Amino acid sequence: DTEVTQTPKHLVMGMTNKKSLKCEQHMGHRAMYWYKQKAKKPPELMFVYSYEKLSINESVPSRFSPECPNSSLLNLHLHALQPEDSALYLCASSQGAGAYVEQFFGPGTRLTVL
Amino acid sequence: QKEVEQNSGPLSVPEGAIASLNCTYSDRGSQSFFWYRQYSGKSPELIMSIYSNGDKEDGRFTAQLNKASQYVSLLIRDSQPSDSATYLCAVRQSVAGGTSYGKLTFGQGTILTVHP
Numbered sequence: 001d002t003e004v005t006q007t008p009k010h011l012v013m014g015m016t017n018k019k020s021l022k023c024e025q026h027m028g029h030r031a032m033y034w035y036k037q038k039a040k041k042p043p044e045l046m047f048v049y050s051y052e053k054l055s056i057n058e059s060v061p062s063r064f065s066p067e068c069p070n071s072s073l074l075n076l077h078l079h080a081l082q083p084e085d086s087a088l089y090l091c092a093s094s095q096g097a098g099a100y101v102e103q104f105f106g107p108g109t110r111l112t113v114l
Numbered sequence: 115q116k117e118v119e120q121n122s123g124p125l126s127v128p129e130g131a132i133a134s135l136n137c138t139y140s141d142r143g144s145q146s147f148f149w150y151r152q153y154s155g156k157s158p159e160l161i162m163s164i165y166s167n168g169d170k171e172d173g174r175f176t177a178q179l180n181k182a183s184q185y186v187s188l189l190i191r192d193s194q195p196s197d198s199a200t201y202l203c204a205v206r207q208s209v210a211g212g213t214s215y216g217k218l219t220f221g222q223g224t225i226l227t228v229h230p
Contacts, residue, residue: 100165102163
């Protein structure tokens with residue numbers, strides 16, 4: 001079962017709000033990822049967690065704060081976002097963070113910042 | 115210079131034809147290559163992975179890899195209207211201990227339209 005779930009599907013928030021995006025996988029994968037995708041652009045990597053530790057932060061602004069409570073869950077905490085942060089936020093997972101592993105995406109959360 | 119480049123498209127083919135999607139990459143250390151399909155408003159779906167030079171076939175899809183030429187392609191045989199989507203080429207750099215370890219880099223995507 002190659003399923004990654006994400007909640008919520010849609011989120012509208014103001015620039016002063018605090019919200020969280022959630023991602024869950026039950027495939028026993030040990031690497032999880034957050035990507036951001038703007039319209040008509042490819043996904044851009046934000047963060048990588050490997051064995052529940054943050055291994056890559058692609059110079060993402062501090063208003064985005066990732067958290068990996070356990071090997072199945074990944075959160076992205078949002079605070080003081082800007083309208084330009086509106087995008088599709090994708091979670092993905094893979095067996096590990098090595099070369100020869102396949103990465104599977106969740107359905108995404110469509111975020112709108114007003 | 116872009117790290118992963120795809121043929122610019124959009125690409126339009128008639129139903130039943132072969133669609134050919136191309137991708138080149140700049141990092142010679144890249145070790146694994148993936149093709150994703152993304153329908154409008156949906157998330158990317160993995161359709162093929164390839165790690166060794168040569169061809170890999172899965173149903174109507176064939177991925178081809180030539181590491182010497184830094185080139186990877188996807189052929190879709192007997193194209194169907196349901197194949198109409200954006201196809202993303204992704205390359206996994208693997209520099210153990212480096213900051214890019216495990217990073218997946220995507221091309222800009224090629225929009226494919228299969229018309230009846």
